[in-house]
Amino acid sequence: MTANAFERLKERLAEVADLKNAATLLAWDERVMMPPAGAAARADALATVGRLAQERFVSTDVERLLDELRGLEETSAYDSFEASLIRVTRRDFQKASRVPPELVGELRRAAILGLSAWGPAKAESNFEALRPSLEKNLELLQRYIECFDKPEERYDVLLDNYEPGMKTAEVRETFAGLKEELPSLIRAIGEGDDVDASFLSGEFDIDRQRELSLEIVRRFGYTDEEWTLHPTPHAFMSTPGAGDIRLTTTFRPDDLSSLFGTMHEFGHGVYEWGVDRSLARTPLGTGVSLGVHESQSRLWENLVGRSRSFWRFFYPRLQQTFVRQLGAIDDETFYRAVNKVRPSFIRIDADEVTYNMHVILRFEVEQELIDGRLSLADLPAAWNAHMEEYLGVEVPDDTRGVLQDMHWAGGSFGYFPTYSLGNVISVQIWDRLQEDLGDLDERF
Amino acid sequence: MTANAFERLKERLAEVADLKNAATLLAWDERVMMPPAGAAARADALATVGRLAQERFVSTDVERLLDELRGLEETSAYDSFEASLIRVTRRDFQKASRVPPELVGELRRAAILGLSAWGPAKAESNFEALRPSLEKNLELLQRYIECFDKPEERYDVLLDNYEPGMKTAEVRETFAGLKEELPSLIRAIGEGDDVDASFLSGEFDIDRQRELSLEIVRRFGYTDEEWTLHPTPHAFMSTPGAGDIRLTTTFRPDDLSSLFGTMHEFGHGVYEWGVDRSLARTPLGTGVSLGVHESQSRLWENLVGRSRSFWRFFYPRLQQTFVRQLGAIDDETFYRAVNKVRPSFIRIDADEVTYNMHVILRFEVEQELIDGRLSLADLPAAWNAHMEEYLGVEVPDDTRGVLQDMHWAGGSFGYFPTYSLGNVISVQIWDRLQEDLGDLDERF
Numbered sequence: 022m023t024a025n026a027f028e029r030l031k032e033r034l035a036e037v038a039d040l041k042n043a044a045t046l047l048a049w050d051e052r053v054m055m056p057p058a059g060a061a062a063r064a065d066a067l068a069t070v071g072r073l074a075q076e077r078f079v080s081t082d083v084e085r086l087l088d089e090l091r092g093l094e095e096t097s098a099y100d101s102f103e104a105s106l107i108r109v110t111r112r113d114f115q116k117a118s119r120v121p122p123e124l125v126g127e128l129r130r131a132a133i134l135g136l137s138a139w140g141p142a143k144a145e146s147n148f149e150a151l152r153p154s155l156e157k158n159l160e161l162l163q164r165y166i167e168c169f170d171k172p173e174e175r176y177d178v179l180l181d182n183y184e185p186g187m188k189t190a191e192v193r194e195t196f197a198g199l200k201e202e203l204p205s206l207i208r209a210i211g212e213g214d215d216v217d218a219s220f221l222s223g224e225f226d227i228d229r230q231r232e233l234s235l236e237i238v239r240r241f242g243y244t245d246e247e248w249t250l251h252p253t254p255h256a257f258m259s260t261p262g263a264g265d266i267r268l269t270t271t272f273r274p275d276d277l278s279s280l281f282g283t284m285h286e287f288g289h290g291v292y293e294w295g296v297d298r299s300l301a302r303t304p305l306g307t308g309v310s311l312g313v314h315e316s317q318s319r320l321w322e323n324l325v326g327r328s329r330s331f332w333r334f335f336y337p338r339l340q341q342t343f344v345r346q347l348g349a350i351d352d353e354t355f356y357r358a359v360n361k362v363r364p365s366f367i368r369i370d371a372d373e374v375t376y377n378m379h380v381i382l383r384f385e386v387e388q389e390l391i392d393g394r395l396s397l398a399d400l401p402a403a404w405n406a407h408m409e410e411y412l413g414v415e416v417p418d419d420t421r422g423v424l425q426d427m428h429w430a431g432g433s434f435g436y437f438p439t440y441s442l443g444n445v446i447s448v449q450i451w452d453r454l455q456e457d458l459g460d461l462d463e464r465f
Numbered sequence: 466m467t468a469n470a471f472e473r474l475k476e477r478l479a480e481v482a483d484l485k486n487a488a489t490l491l492a493w494d495e496r497v498m499m500p501p502a503g504a505a506a507r508a509d510a511l512a513t514v515g516r517l518a519q520e521r522f523v524s525t526d527v528e529r530l531l532d533e534l535r536g537l538e539e540t541s542a543y544d545s546f547e548a549s550l551i552r553v554t555r556r557d558f559q560k561a562s563r564v565p566p567e568l569v570g571e572l573r574r575a576a577i578l579g580l581s582a583w584g585p586a587k588a589e590s591n592f593e594a595l596r597p598s599l600e601k602n603l604e605l606l607q608r609y610i611e612c613f614d615k616p617e618e619r620y621d622v623l624l625d626n627y628e629p630g631m632k633t634a635e636v637r638e639t640f641a642g643l644k645e646e647l648p649s650l651i652r653a654i655g656e657g658d659d660v661d662a663s664f665l666s667g668e669f670d671i672d673r674q675r676e677l678s679l680e681i682v683r684r685f686g687y688t689d690e691e692w693t694l695h696p697t698p699h700a701f702m703s704t705p706g707a708g709d710i711r712l713t714t715t716f717r718p719d720d721l722s723s724l725f726g727t728m729h730e731f732g733h734g735v736y737e738w739g740v741d742r743s744l745a746r747t748p749l750g751t752g753v754s755l756g757v758h759e760s761q762s763r764l765w766e767n768l769v770g771r772s773r774s775f776w777r778f779f780y781p782r783l784q785q786t787f788v789r790q791l792g793a794i795d796d797e798t799f800y801r802a803v804n805k806v807r808p809s810f811i812r813i814d815a816d817e818v819t820y821n822m823h824v825i826l827r828f829e830v831e832q833e834l835i836d837g838r839l840s841l842a843d844l845p846a847a848w849n850a851h852m853e854e855y856l857g858v859e860v861p862d863d864t865r866g867v868l869q870d871m872h873w874a875g876g877s878f879g880y881f882p883t884y885s886l887g888n889v890i891s892v893q894i895w896d897r898l899q900e901d902l903g904d905l906d907e908r909f
Contacts, residue, residue, distance in 0.1 A: 039513035042506060043487050046494055054498070055709060058691040062486060062706025065746065069483035073517060247502040262506025265499060302509065 026089040027103060033083060034110065035302040040074035046261035053251045053269060064133065068126075075125060079117045087111050102299075109304050112185070119168040128165065131157045132432040139430035146420040148401050151430060155397055158432040159390060166391075176388045179435030183311040184442065189388065192438045195445060196384060199377050204411065207375055210362045211413075218358035223346045227252075227272045233342060234270060234283035237335065241287055241321065243268075248290065255427075256282050258289035258318075263301040266290040278370070280339075281322050281359070288321035289314055311436065315443020316450060323373050323444075324451045330462040332356045364412035366421040377444060378411040383426075383437040391434065470533040471547060477527060478554065479746040484518035490705035497695045497713060508577065512570075519569060523561045531555050546743075553748050556629070563612040572609065575601045576876040583874035590864040592845050595874060599841050602876040603834060610835075620832045623879030627755040628886065633832065636882045639889060640828060643821050648855065651819055654806045655857075662802035667790045671696075671716045671723075677786060678714060678727035681779065685731055685765065687712075692734065699871075700726050702733035702762075707745040710734040722814070724783075725803070728770040732762035755880065759887020760894060767817050767888075768895045774906040776800045808856035810865040821888060822855040827870075827881040835878065 044067060051063050090107050097104035135154035142151035166178045176189040184192075235243070235250060243250070253269040260266055268286040272279045292308055300306035308314040325331055336352040347355070362372045368379035386403060389395035395403055404423040405416045416422040428436050455461055488511060495507050534551050541548035579598035586595035610622045620633040628636075679687070679694060687694070697713040704710055712730040716723045736752055744750035752758040769775055780796040791799070806816045812823040830847060833839035839847055848867040849860045860866040872880050899905055 035509070036513050039510040040517075042510045043491060043514050046491060046510075047487060050490055050494065050705075054693065055705075056689060056691050056693055059706045059709025062709060062745065065479070066483045066486045066490075066706060069480050070487050070514070073484075245500060247500050249498065249500055261494075261499075262503045262510060265503030265506060301506065 023090065023093045026086050027093060027107075030083070030086045030090065030110065031106070031303065033077065033086070034106075034304060037074050037078045038302040038304070038306070040070055040077065042262045044070045044074065045259055049259040049261060049267055052255070052257070053253055053267075068129070071129065072122075072126070075117070075122065079114065079122075083110075083114060084118070087114060102305075106303055106305055113304060116169075116181075120165060121168075124161065124164060124168070128158075128161050128432055131161055132430075135430040135432060136427060139424070139427050142430075143420055143424040146418040146424065148419045148423060151424065152397055155400075155429055158429065159397070159434075162391070162432065162434055174388075174392075176391050176435060179387075179391065180438065181435075183436050183439050185310055187310075187312075187442075192384065192442070196377075196381050196438070196441065199441070199445075200381055203374065203378055207362065207364060207378070207412070210374065211364070214361075214363070216357050216361040217354070218361045220346060220350055221358055222276055224275065225273075225277055225343060225346065227274055229342050230272050230277065230279045231270075233339060234279055236338070237280065237326075238268070238283055238287045241284075241325075242291060242294075243287065247294065250283065256286055258286040258293070260290075260293045260307075263296070263298055263306065266294050277339075281326055284326040285318045285322035288318035291321070292317040311439035312442035312446060315440055316446035317443075319443050320447040320450060324447060327356075327360050327373070328462065329353075329356050332359075364414050366408070366414060366416060367425055369426075373444070375412060377441045380437050380441040382407045382411055384441075387434050387437065467534065467537045470530050471537060471551075474527070474530045474534065474554065475550070475747065477521065477530070478550075478748060481518050481522045482746040482748070482750070484514055484521065486706045488514045488518065489703055493703040493705060493711055496699070496701070497697055497711075512573065515573065516566075516570070519561070519566065523558065523566075527554075527558060528562070531558060546749075549749055550747055557748060560613075560625075564609060565612075568605065568608060568612070572602075572605050572876055575605055576874075579874040579876060580871060583868070583871050586874075587864055587868040590862040590868065592863045592868060595868065596841055599844075599873055602873065603841070603878075606835070606876065606878055618832075618836075620835050620879060623831075623835065624882065625879075627880050627883050629754055631754075631756075631886075636828065636886070640821075640825050640882070640885065643885065643889075644825055647818065647822055651806065651808060651822070651856070654818065655808070658805075658807065660801050660805040661798070662805045664790060664794050665802055666720055668719065669717075669721055669787060669790065671718055673786050674716050674721065674723045675714075677783060678723055680782070681724065681770075682712070682727055682731045685728075685769075686735060686738075687731065691738065694727065700730055702730040702737075704734075704737045704751075707740070707742055707750065710738050721783075725766050725770055729762045729766035732765035733758055735765070736761040755883035756886035756890060759884055760890035761887075763887050764891040764894060768891060771800075771804050771817070772906065773797075773800050776803075808858050810852070810858060810860060811869055813870075817888070819856060821885045824881050824885040826851045826855055828885075831878050831881065 047063060047067050047070065051060070051067075055063060087107065087110065094104050094107040094111075099105075131154070135151075135158055138151055138154045142148065162179065166172075166175050169178050172178050174189045180187055180189055180192065231250075231252070238248075238250070247264050248266045248268065250268045250270060252272050254271060256269050256271045258266070258268055268283065268290050270279050270283045270286060292314055296306050332352050332355060336355055339355075340347045340350070340352075350358075360372070362374045364375050364378075365371055368376065371379055382404070386395065386400070386407065389403070390397070390400070401419055401423045408414055408416050408422070428434075451461075491507060491511050491514065495504070495511075499507060531551065531554065538548050538551040538555075543549075575598070579595075579602055582595055582598045586592065606623065610616075610619050613622050616622050618633045624631055624633055624636065675694075675696070682692075682694070691708050692710045692712065694712045694714065696716050698715060700713050700715045702710070702712055712727065712734050714723050714727045714730060736758055740750050776796050776799060780799055783799075784791045784794070784796075794802075804816070806818045808819050808822075809815055812820065815823055826848070830839065830844070830851065833847070834841070834844070845863055845867045852858055852860050852866070872878075895905075
């Protein structure tokens, strides 16, 4: 009877997973393949598939099955497939059933409208053009927070969507350590700055960059049997199904950032690739949190991809491809250049050290907005003041300031901290790897 | 009240259309983009989305709405949006509700298994390896036919899935005319055959073929805003949403067939492209039948794409791209070569004249199989005898004989006649165009 209930739960979850896979492909295709005129039909298809996935999950059937399965959960080992599946499903169900479908729909619509307003607002450095969308997103998120039992901090509810179980206070504590060390470290590096990275800007043929990117990730484990790599304006990784790992990369004609971007997305991809196939079509068949996901991408991008030993091996190949630009540069100089630390305006272009200050700024500002201590009207000024304080730079316009990222326009508040949590976790994993495997640098 | 019911019907149909669009994209992506290891997850996603589309349509809600809307249908003009939508929906509903969901599932599964058996069977010219799949498909189709009121001919039920409302007897009559004229025409052409087409075989760079294909369809109306073109092993056209027309073409390194293939798929695409946007997300927002669809593809491929006037305009461009191969060939010689008539084994490579005999053969054999007058064991021999009789060729093996097409393996019986109906309709439309617009050749 219970075994039967468990099978029925798995069947329903498989159906929901299929719909989510379909939605993932619809979204991947929209960003990578779809001709622009298909946007309206695609928005409809995505809305319908997303709504059905929600309806099939938040249903009395699932509620009843979860009730029936309490016994099985309690009598199974915590880490067993059965207990884990029931526990995670119950958690997801309890969260999802708290939020009325109308609010889910309103949040989705507001996010789409916000994202379409963000592009032009950013291009024109016009914060006021985006403000109504942000107001709407925040108003809906406040209603979303109200759906749950009173949390210790309101921000906890949002953070939980990206980093399940983590509390704002824990993030604050972790970041306090960074905030104590980083500013003085950044200043110290800045004072002794003698690293020349000027040769990293120049003309770099995009087709060659793509070939090199593929060559690198093939050495990491990419195969044509299970992976794809396509160009996009905003890079991301996507898995529309088990055994189907899709990397995308932004190729710029005037720098080599695509190589690091591809390694970054490979890290996301290989994390999903490593999921046991027996977990496919269940909520266990994906990463556990955005922070852990990011730890994998940062590990491959920074700890492998910016290491001396990696470039000792691969630099000759790069140099021979771009002889004119790099012929006179040796591997040590290149290694130092790709690790250069310098405060800048843009998070996604920031080096490993200053990056976390960009994130801490957003984490703090988000809490002030959610708690009502900062009004949106004052957001650009607050942003700029923090940038001056944390990184010593004067933001010239909102394009390079508060409008640079799309997250808030898309209603994603509570997401940013996961980037720095990923940075922190990646180094912890790396240290452990070093301990367990000996000197990795030697082994490359 | 009725207006309300009509709105509710439209809403439900929009939901079903969204799911079908999602399924269309899942299928397009599988054939064009997906890494091979994604196949299992994709089959699951397609099955779930397909089943939900079916469940949302064949439901008591829709049945009740259709009942409520009888009055509106009867009081609206036959060609009005309201009457047309209700009529077509009622027709689709009545057909779909006759077939038990289990049988739909079995048909789908058998088709997938048959298609996966077809590839290897064809490669090894091993009909017996495919026979069990064909047995299964035919057995299920017999059960499918039994779901409906006794038809005049059992084949009618299958034909109706591709050519709604058409009867086997009507097709037989149309084909009788072709069957009377074509064999003697083919013989007469064969006797006077002096057309040299040898220069159409050779080395033709695939990237150049792709550029030329795009250049041609751009002149026909293809734009990057609404269309895409990708290479595939088996060419097809797909529309995963309004404003999103996807052509695929098979590019072979040793001939120029891709140019005609691309024009063919363009014809399919431009037919869907021409659908009024107000019909999107309704069952009226697509082609009316496969025959009419094929008339558009054959029109662009043959009546435009093999015309003297088209090549008078475009041949210099082609010649200049492939100077080595075509430098010594003038446009008239090229025009005659691409219109050369010669009996051959393979339908998809056949010329305009012999093509229809390939289809008539299949149409006749299908009826014999469905009516139980021919057993599958005797199918290859029957095929070969017909080929000898209709085209005067001796089939050397089943790869180039009964195994050449995938339709039967995928359970598509009743589909083939639409190809020749399309041929016939295309010429009728062309004649009418000539009458209405004057000499089209002059105007090219």
